[in-house]
Amino acid sequence: MAHNPQTNTFSRVADFTLTRAASDMPESALEAAALMMLDTMGVLIASGPMQAGVIARDTAALLYASTDPSYGARMLFDGRTVSMAGAAYAAATQTDNLDGHDGYNPTKGHIGVVVLPALAALAEHCPNLTGPEALAAVVAGYEVAGRAGLSLHASVSDYHTSGAWNALGVVAMAARLRGLSADQMRQAMGIAEYHGPRSQMMREIANPTMLHDGSGWGAMVGLSAAVLAERGFTGAPAITIEAEEVTPYWNDLGTFWQVEHQYVKPYPICRWAHAAIDGVRAVMIAHDLTSAQIEALHINSFHQAACLFAGLPETTSQAQYSLPFAVAVQAVYGRIGVEHISGSGLSDPAVANLMSRITVAESEHHSVRFPEGRWADVTIRTTDGRVLKSGDIHARGGPEAPMTRDDVIAKYTQFAAPVLGQDRADRIRQVILGWPDKSARYADLTPLIFDPPEP
Template identity: 55%
Template structure:
């Protein structure tokens, strides 16, 4: 493992890692990818699209789409793509920006524990945008391109966080996954890929994640700008624009992160979120859920809520949120909403959910503490425990709980589909949501086309 903060530099002529990345990005075939991984990525695709659809009415998504329409128009048909769940035509880069920004602002999309961030939020919109110009793109080829995005972005994220001192948003590294997909699907060569990765890394938004954690806003995880940078990088590289070599790919110090590319499938290790809030709070939310179910706790009888967690989780927004952005990054609020309502979904983090007096009373009674044993297991796990002190003096303890939906506690296909329906049906209506579901699952079939799914993606919500 490289020392964090150590300055690194790539070899001028590339590296063995770069050559293996190029061989994988440009050469991997659908049949080279395990069938289970292809099935998994079809579910990740659907999970992301459900969150994208559900987030369309949220203010941040609306502003993102309107700004895209104003600023990121296409120069010609070959550069154009429609915005997801909107339908207006903009540039390919703009369509990725709009959908990633929209999805990023409903924090229910997939993620990757070791990178402390998210891949699908950028690479799913990239696939849709690129497929607009590829009407004959087969379902298996579309899923293979999506796997490329997940594999490249996941490793770039771990390489970045393993070699720099600061903690950057996902846009800093999911830009490389988008660039790799674009070069693959647009027929680029090794040199085009090298330049695209270099441009994407250089211009990817190395924004400091903990600033957003401290003061939650619509900036979220930087993935809109990551998607914009990645798609733009690929188009620039096609035109002959050159970029500094991507140190997260080419430096000697990061070679270990790429050594198992094509053998170990990080796509399978992405987590699925049960709640549309920051993953760092999910262990504590699940602990609260277990206590509520086990003891039938009346929220009015709770005198104190004690949350023991890791340092990053303890840094989440502490007070009663005034906005949806703050609600998604608030640990005490998420736990209180679960204790008060027995659920934590879109309704709890929007509208009247932000002014629920029962939730506010519990937030005011909450104490958060950093627990060393939970800190030692981060970021591989998101462990927490919750204690409820009742008015009669009893203390109910959950024990240690890790966030569900990750590699160690994966949801079944049926559970992922149930989550998809929970978000997609209210946004799209049952008929459209079910048609989209069938088309997404059908992409694994040899005779399928991405257009089978795309026809359900562009009518406005």
């Protein structure tokens, strides 16, 4: 591929990725990037003790280490040194297995889950990285990954997991922070797209496991591709960037900022279930209901939501790809926390009892609005004979019904403080939210993110 001239679209992507300074990005985009990194950090921290994260970190230590310190990186909240690709793999796999991280409606997938791990791994070798330049790399990751996702969904028939396309966002970050040339970045994009995990999302929905959204492999492929290209390895052109038919998805790069339009999840559950959860939450608050007053509960939602796991989950993976279970937890406890989707929470008798009174149906009315929207409506019949309806509900957290900045900060604290303690969690928050300041240094975060949590 090296001898082929760069296409106009790739030249635009390379110019944006490699030369657009933080000072030439909107302050709103940098602020959004910092908030997304805080939100993702909270999910990463909360997922650390979970089985999938432990396995991923141990496996990275076994299989994905480096013999050269200049390519090594410490694993987050673990401290063991592996390769940069191994560290990013472990952190992204860990985060992906607590389904509370951000996403982008049009891509039907997730970006921050690879951006934060990639940033942490790459920054190990950028000692002078400023806060604004760290955020500029984050923005590049979001903007490139999101458009690659749109391009892939528009050009292939299968619904692929996020790892298939968010790997290209990782390449963009690596190219920027490691000083790759435009041609090296082009080779890396081709390598990452070729090897990106084009796994079928609906297979995971039908049989929930620790595979989740493929983002661990996306992070590892993206960083591996960048290092390969840096050392002279070549790749075929990335068709999600360079094919003529996907050009429209890249025309607004640098003018429309996708990072400002991510959704934040109020619950650590697949977002396809969130509209139904929100509907039940709204009806119960409006009518001051308890779960004991629910005689029957019916949910109408879009096709993909109706395909979510229907039974009583045996694993955290099944619980996070649930619909009746998640709705029942919300109805019984008024919230959904990590404790509800793991351990004894999976066999909670009060939740199981309510699930037996919940029914789910697909509604074409809601299906035609997916993926731009995540809609549902809920009907509750009470023990005293009332029939209460939510009307059409759109999932909270996205541009249509955003969580406030304070909401996102509160969510981060709820996830991070029980694992790290309030003081350490607060210091991490202060550093990340301070990155937009011109005097901020990324290195201020370093002492806070590698030591394991105290028992």
